[in-house]
Amino acid sequence: MPDSSNEVPVITLDGPGGSGKGTISMRLARELGWNFLDSGALYRLVALAAMNRGIEPNNETALAELATGLDVSFPMQGEDMQYLLDGEDVSEALRSEAVSAFSSRVASLPQVRKALVARQRAFRTAPGLVADGRDMGTVIFPDAGLKIFLTASVEERAQRRYKQLKEKGESVNLSRLFRDIEKRDERDRTRKVAPLVPAEDAVTIDSTRLSIDEVMAAIHDLI
Numbered sequence: 001m002p003d004s005s006n007e008v009p010v011i012t013l014d015g016p017g018g019s020g021k022g023t024i025s026m027r028l029a030r031e032l033g034w035n036f037l038d039s040g041a042l043y044r045l046v047a048l049a050a051m052n053r054g055i056e057p058n059n060e061t062a063l064a065e066l067a068t069g070l071d072v073s074f075p076m077q078g079e080d081m082q083y084l085l086d087g088e089d090v091s092e093a094l095r096s097e098a099v100s101a102f103s104s105r106v107a108s109l110p111q112v113r114k115a116l117v118a119r120q121r122a123f124r125t126a127p128g129l130v131a132d133g134r135d136m137g138t139v140i141f142p143d144a145g146l147k148i149f150l151t152a153s154v155e156e157r158a159q160r161r162y163k164q165l166k167e168k169g170e171s172v173n174l175s176r177l178f179r180d181i182e183k184r185d186e187r188d189r190t191r192k193v194a195p196l197v198p199a200e201d202a203v204t205i206d207s208t209r210l211s212i213d214e215v216m217a218a219i220h221d222l223i
Contacts (some may be wrong), residue, residue: 006143009034009128011223012136015150016185016196018102018157020207024215025132028152031216032130038081039122039133039140040068040103042116044094045072045085047050047103050222066102089177097107097165097172104184107134108191137199146222149198150215152208154181 009038011028013021018168022038029036046067047057055062073084083091093099106112123129131140137147152160158178180187188196200203203222207215 008124008126009129010124010141010144011129011146012055012131012141012144012199012202013148013149013150014134014136014138014196014202016134016152016157016181018160018181018190019152020160020212021132021150022108022127022216023212024219025130027212027216028219029130030032032128033116034128034130035079035123035125036074037120037131037133037136038117039120039127039131041094041135042067042070042072042076042119043103043107043112045070045083046112047099047106048090048093049085049104050098050106054175057102058212060109060111060122063106063109064115067112067115092168095164095168097170101184102181102202104187108187108193110193113193120165134196135194138197139194142199145201147199148219149202149204151204151206154178154185156208157181177213 013025013206022040025038027037040208041187046063049066049070050057053066071086075082075084082089083094123131124141133140137144137149148193155178158174159183160182162172162174162177179221185196205215205218
């Protein structure tokens with residue numbers, strides 16, 4: 001029997017953290033009336049669950065087993081997405097710097113990535129899917145009809161993250177944030193499995209000096 005899921009259209013948005021792809025992807029999915037996959041959230045959820053269970057970030061086997069049986073769901077809450085882990089809302093906890101750092105290390109592990117492939121592809125259901133991540137166009141949905149690589153300078157991404165954390169009342173150092181983002185970028189670009197690179201047929205958009213509306217306009221032109 002043919003795989004009918006391959007007939008469902010997909011738009012992928014890949015890129016480094018802080019490029020705006022999460023905001024853009026969710027807004028695009030709402031405008032199109034399509035499903036939305038925040039693949040980074042899956043790795044963050046694995047990281048948070050591991051931290052709660054005392055699993056070390058270098059314990060690849062235990063992390064892969066955890067990823068396979070993870071009880072997660074992403075219901076919409078108004079215009080925002082809610083992230084549930086074992087039935088508990090962990091939306092705020094997922095955005096902490098500790099979880100971000102842990103998830104970046106988890107995402108470099110081949111067994112964990114393999115464990116989450118089928119779970120990510122299951123989001124491809126009618127009428128269509130907007131997929132946000134780092135390897136959506138290269139590994140998870142290589143046949144996507146439109147692939148976008150959204151990027152921005154490290155300086156701009158650090159400023160965006162700094163502002164976001166300050167608005168939440170968190171204590172944060174901009175210089176340290178800049179260094180952390182550089183390290184994370186390097187780790188994502190050089191990992192052996194599914195490195196952070198644009199797909200050969202992706203369109204690159206640099207959002208450094210663009211507003212959200214301007215990025216959305218550019219994407220609608222491509223669609």
